[in-house]
Amino acid sequence: MARYLGPVCKLCRREKQKLLLKGSRCLSEKCALAPERKFSPPGGYSRRFARKESAYGVHLREKQKAKRFYGILEKQFKRYFQIAEKKKGVTGELLLSLLERRLDNVVYSLCFANSRAQARHFVRYSHIEVNGKKVNIPSYLVKKGDVISVKEKSRKIKFVKETLEERATGEIPRWLSLDAKKFKGEVIDFPAREDIQIPIQEQLIVEFYSK
Numbered sequence: 303m304a305r306y307l308g309p310v311c312k313l314c315r316r317e318k319q320k321l322l323l324k325g326s327r328c329l330s331e332k333c334a335l336a337p338e339r340k341f342s343p344p345g346g347y348s349r350r351f352a353r354k355e356s357a358y359g360v361h362l363r364e365k366q367k368a369k370r371f372y373g374i375l376e377k378q379f380k381r382y383f384q385i386a387e388k389k390k391g392v393t394g395e396l397l398l399s400l401l402e403r404r405l406d407n408v409v410y411s412l413c414f415a416n417s418r419a420q421a422r423h424f425v426r427y428s429h430i431e432v433n434g435k436k437v438n439i440p441s442y443l444v445k446k447g448d449v450i451s452v453k454e455k456s457r458k459i460k461f462v463k464e465t466l467e468e469r470a471t472g473e474i475p476r477w478l479s480l481d482a483k484k485f486k487g488e489v490i491d492f493p494a495r496e497d498i499q500i501p502i503q504e505q506l507i508v509e510f511y512s513k
Contacts, residue, residue: 358513360506361506361507361509361510361513362510364502364503364506364507364510365379365506365507365510365511367502368398368401368500368502368504368507371418371500371502372401372404372407372418373406373418373419373422374401374441378441380511382397382400382401383397383507383511385400386399386400387511392495393508394504394505394507394508395494395495395504397504397507397508398493398495398498398500398502398504399492399493399494399495399498400443402475402477402493402497402498403443403444403445403489403492403493404440404441404442404443404444405425405430405432405437405439405440405441405442405443405444405450406418406421406422406424406425406440406441407421408444408450408478408487408489409421409424409425409430409450411474411475411478412450412474412478412480412487413465413466413468413469413472413474413480413482414430414452414462414465414466414485415461415462415465416461416465416468416469420461421440422440425437425438425439425440425442426438426440428453429452429453429456429459430450430451430452430453431450431451431452431453432444432448432449432450433448433449434449434451436453444489445489446489446490446491446492447488447489448488448489449486449487449488449489450486450487450488450489451484451485451486451487452485452486457485462485466482466485474487475493475497475499476491476497477489477490477491477492477493477494477497478490
């Protein structure tokens with residue numbers, strides 16, 4: 303599956319928001335959007351950023367922001383939207399629920415990786431098991447009752463231990479449970495809208511694709 307390979311800090315600068323694409327670096331003073339650093343838009347086009355965005359631009363930016371948070375490209379993102387649109391319920395909330403259930407996002411949420419990009423890399427290299435079986439597809443959608451674990455041999459990897467120690471003290475999403483000592487977590491429910499803390503206005507995305 304294709305993925306973005308360019309510089310990621312400029313994506314945060316373009317959205318004027320931390321997208322947490324570099325893990326702990328995004329929370330440090332090295333982040334391009336750190337409070338102590340002067341903001342500069344990508345390419346230095348400050349005049350363009352000063353202009354008021356059109357209604358279309360506002361909808362587009364929200365869609366782009368969601369794509370970049372989860373690290374996926376347009377074709378795949380639109381496919382998730384089409385799946386959500388066919389389901390019963392609120393399309394925007396169903397879209398976010400699908401994105402949250404991606405295996406790479408779950409691996410990140412369970413603190414096995416420091417960023418979603420690192421989690422995707424970890425999954426692709428077969429370090430993750432679902433219900434005891436190897437799964438190396440980052441877009442795999444987990445289901446209620448699935449057990450996600452780090453493969454036995456991979457538990458010795460330094461960054462996995464360090465990330466668990468650093469992040470596992472934080473809040474794990476309500477729809478997941480984590481057993482850090484056993485390097486495994488479980489999907490105890492499907493993610494509801496209130497469980498998703500990413501600052502996205504999903505209705506703007508629905509309106510973008512509805513035009």
